[in-house]
Amino acid sequence: MTVSGEILDQHWLDSRARPFIHIRGVTKQFGGFTAVNNVDLDIYQGELFCLLGGSGCGKTTLLRMLAGFETPTSGVISIDGVDMNDVPPYERPVNMMFQSYALFPHMNVENNVAYGLKRDGLSKEEIRLRVGEMLAMVELSDFSKRKPHQLSGGQKQRVALARSLVKRPKVLLLDEPLGALDKRLREQTQFELMNIQDRLGVTFVVVTHDQEEAMTLSTRIAVMDAGQFVQVGTPTEIYEYPATRRVADFIGSINMFEGRVTENDADHVVVDSTDNALRFFMDHGASVSDGSRVWVAVRPEKIRLSRTPPPNEANQIEGVVQDIGYLGNVSIYRVRLESGMIVEVTVPNQTRPRDGKHAAGWEDRVFLDWEASSAILLTR
Numbered sequence: 001m002t003v004s005g006e007i008l009d010q011h012w013l014d015s016r017a018r019p020f021i022h023i024r025g026v027t028k029q030f031g032g033f034t035a036v037n038n039v040d041l042d043i044y045q046g047e048l049f050c051l052l053g054g055s056g057c058g059k060t061t062l063l064r065m066l067a068g069f070e071t072p073t074s075g076v077i078s079i080d081g082v083d084m085n086d087v088p089p090y091e092r093p094v095n096m097m098f099q100s101y102a103l104f105p106h107m108n109v110e111n112n113v114a115y116g117l118k119r120d121g122l123s124k125e126e127i128r129l130r131v132g133e134m135l136a137m138v139e140l141s142d143f144s145k146r147k148p149h150q151l152s153g154g155q156k157q158r159v160a161l162a163r164s165l166v167k168r169p170k171v172l173l174l175d176e177p178l179g180a181l182d183k184r185l186r187e188q189t190q191f192e193l194m195n196i197q198d199r200l201g202v203t204f205v206v207v208t209h210d211q212e213e214a215m216t217l218s219t220r221i222a223v224m225d226a227g228q229f230v231q232v233g234t235p236t237e238i239y240e241y242p243a244t245r246r247v248a249d250f251i252g253s254i255n256m257f258e259g260r261v262t263e264n265d266a267d268h269v270v271v272d273s274t275d276n277a278l279r280f281f282m283d284h285g286a287s288v289s290d291g292s293r294v295w296v297a298v299r300p301e302k303i304r305l306s307r308t309p310p311p312n313e314a315n316q317i318e319g320v321v322q323d324i325g326y327l328g329n330v331s332i333y334r335v336r337l338e339s340g341m342i343v344e345v346t347v348p349n350q351t352r353p354r355d356g357k358h359a360a361g362w363e364d365r366v367f368l369d370w371e372a373s374s375a376i377l378l379t380r
Contacts, residue, residue, distance in 0.1 A: 011044035020045040026075030037227035091353035093170035101160035281314035283372035300346040302374035
């Protein structure tokens with residue numbers, strides 16, 4: 001069972017739990033290029049796990065090694081306790097759903113979904129029951145006689161999903177499964193995918209470059225860069241507690257201030273900004289020493305914007321509004337500091353603006369501040 005993209009039974013926190021997918025020391029080289037570099041990863045049964053990263057980071061190569069389409073140069077991949085390194089793709093307990101969906105254009109929906117079962121030699125009655133059950137689950141029973149060209153993008157995606165799941169694999173691998181859909185349909189389909197996965201209990205491993213998609217779908221995320229994992233955690237952990245500046249910058253928008261630690265106690269840290277003559281106070285300790293070079297990172301939605309100075313002196317910035325982006329539910333302000341640095345602030349539009357006016361206008365002088373608990377301290 002999942003809630004807001006995170007699993008209630010957090011098996012990865014239980015030292016006694018056995019991983020369903022076990023990856024140890026896996027490297028994949030193509031000639032002199034290392035696509036995946038000595039990675040370790042455990043995925044547990046029933047997870048909806050996302051491999052997230054930019055183009056060329058190695059996430060699709062790792063997915064193809066799980067499927068058996070690529071062989072590791074070194075290392076071990078096991079699924080449900082069985083070493084997969086010498087197991088061909090067609091004998092693995094996995095199925096893969098491709099970004100293009102790869103539907104047979106000359107077959108109707110019913111026959112597309114049934115194709116793999118017919119190849120496996122199941123009886124006609126068993127095929128009929130399984131296909132009917134799966135089409136009902138993806139809400140396409142009324143479209144069983146249609147050809148792919150008669151379907152919308154979202155319907156094609158669900159046919160491909162049904163065809164992948166009808167063989168009842170232990171693991172479903174999905175390569176950019178929603179990339180071909182428009183934004184609104186993609187958001188709707190994300191929740192449909194989560195519900196189907198939750199009902200079936202199949203372990204899903206999803207490759208995506210879309211941060212919002214990974215945050216919405218997954219129980220956990222592995223952020224990849226240059227063939228390695230830079231952080232593995234729940235969506236909340238990745239977003240609120242990024243391990244590095246690269247992760248913080250890759251997941252959502254963020255403002256970063258470079259500085260030096262001037263005070264470090266068990267319950268707070270004080271950082272003086274290098275470029276902006278600002279002082280930042282965080283109400284939590286950190287494993288840093290006085291004088292250490294650090295970065296204070298603050299998400300745009302954590303920052304308050306006002307036209308009058310806030311009462312607190314720390315975590316306060318003054319600047320001029322350079323740009324305003326009105327997105328309907330929120331407005332994005334880009335505020336220019338005296339140093340020239342631009343700070344991004346997200347303000348929810350909870351009430352209608354009077355006479356079309358925003359909380360602040362272009363070239364207005366404004367004050368920004370945030371809670372001591374809202375900032376992230378990064379050392380690398």
